Amino acid sequence: MLEQIKKANDIKEIAPEDYQELAAEIRSFLIEKISKTGGHLASNLGVVELTMAMHLTFTLPEDKIIWDVGHQSYTHKLLTGRTAGFDELRCFGGLSGFPKPGESECDAFGTGHSSTSISAGLGYVRAREIKGEDYQVISVIGDGSLTGGMAYEALNNASQVKSNFIIVLNDNHMSISENVGGISKYLNRLRSAELYHGLKKGVEETLEYIPGVGKPMIRQLKKAKNSLKQLVIPGMLFEDMGITYLGPVAGHDVEKLCKTFREARRIKGPVLVHVLTEKGRGYEPAIAMPDKFHGVGPFDIETGESLSPATKDSYTDVFGKVLTDIAMKDETVVAITAAMADGTGLKRFASKFPKRFFDVGIAEEHAVTFAAGLACAGMKPVFAVYSSFLQRGFDQLIHDVALQKLPVVFAVDRGGLVGNDGDTHQGIFDLSYLSMIPNMTVMSPKHKWELADMLRFAFKLQGPVAIRYPRGSAFDAFEEYREEIALGKSEWIYREEEVAIISVGHMFSEAVLAYKKLKEAGRKVSLINARFVKPLDTQMIEEVAKTHSIIYTVEENVKIGGFGSQVADYAEEHSLPVKVCPFALPDDYVEQGNVEVLREVLGLNGSAIAEKIEKDLKG
Ligand SMILES: Cc1ncc(C[n+]2csc(CCOP(=O)(O)OP(=O)(O)O)c2C)c(N)n1
């Protein structure tokens, strides 16, 4: 049946009695394809019927469906003519795992980061009003994404709208891990309709304690049950804001969903449709472990076991283990995650020190300022966060942490290229945006032992500090190079003359490859591990300039504002007799693909670096 759907709106030719079968076909297709390519399985399995119902009710591309995060947009891709692309899902040059307007006119808004859908949808609504156009706008946000601050700013703003704006709340009571916080609790109560029953029970229990009066009053209240019920209409929070609430609706019943959407479409003003879905639906391992199957690599369909080669220690693991060790000896150490406990390696810390662990939801801005408050009150907070998500907390870094010189440790994971998630998730701006902030210290380790040493060092500093490291296996050669960390001091690995290569963090492994190739070609090369991007080791730069004619810097960060640019600026400002050539990323976004492939394409691997240096030297 899926074969009959070749383009947007073809689903409307499917008979209602076949909806269930189509949903089953879509699920089998997704499980089979994702088991080979990897991808966001559990979230996609949960929204099959919801997506079908939206595509049955609305007309694409005229109507605009805006997905929050967009990791759940696979069925939408299938229903808009992109079935063939799934063999290359998330591969270099292949189908994106997120909505991309450049990929299809049915993708109304590009996403990857959370909690943007209501703002973007509202933008469409206001533009439609001004231009006098006539189309439907539907923003689809998950319960996890509804923990993000932007969503509330947008809801607050949306409540003023007089024309139709549909917000679909896809509630599967999961973020990547268990969802957290007050809104999540509120949704739970709506879901189980406990709001009404719970309040009634609470009132009864309280009244019972009033001698002589309580019991008759309960009898009276029971008679007035209906009016009491009206006091606690589900969705009152949204209704009070001026947003019509419809639901909760069973999210795996296509016809019921279509009926609700038809109703929602008729309402003037903003309307929130609360849809209940099951994350991982249709695949037992994903239902049992929705967090593990949120984002997966290739796996065995029968068992659900991963087929990815076993990884060595990742930087994330090392961070988690060393942090736990540090926290054993220091009770003031506390850890914060913005809904990424597993991804940032904080699970171990959380189970050892539950009272010192805080999952704040998808709320990076809040997390940074929350850490600032903790630091003011004498704690030693570490915020473990993905590089691209910390972009959300930029003002908070400057205004709340660094300006006050507060001792907050930022464990910046997924620094550099992350691979298959693509442009939205590459951590390639952090060295620039962190090192431009006064009072910040910015470090990056060359191998797993150095990450441990840097983390211990960071907790001793009296100001804000970021340690930046990448996704995946940690480099575990050069163990003997563990000179004690000193503020703003780099590390000489090989000292010669002619050419100096200074590498930042994990690019050390590529720099070593380049070094070896150049040595084989008979060149005299020095190799230096920068360790600090800020403060810059100006003494080392001066020293290198005396004995080398050219410095090559190597970093997985955009060139603008990066380490190499800073070294070049310093050399120029001080008229040093040395040329500085940065190997860095261009002023552009980097698409999806395997990291090795991307480095090759970008000329940022050992071979490409050696080749370019050799070419320069030959003139
Ligand atoms: C700003 C930002 N922080 C963190 C993430 C990582 N992230 C991706 S999906 C997700 C959970 C979203 O939960 P929900 O919206 O309920 O969707 P579900 O996966 O349950 O379908 C998180 C934390 C992100 N994409 N963007």
Ligand SMILES: CC(=O)[C@@H](O)[C@H](O)COP(=O)(O)O
């Ligand atoms: C959609 C999203 O933002 C996350 O699920 C992200 O894909 C996780 O990335 P890692 O696989 O690097 O943890």
Ligand SMILES: [Mg+2]
């Ligand atoms: Mg969810």
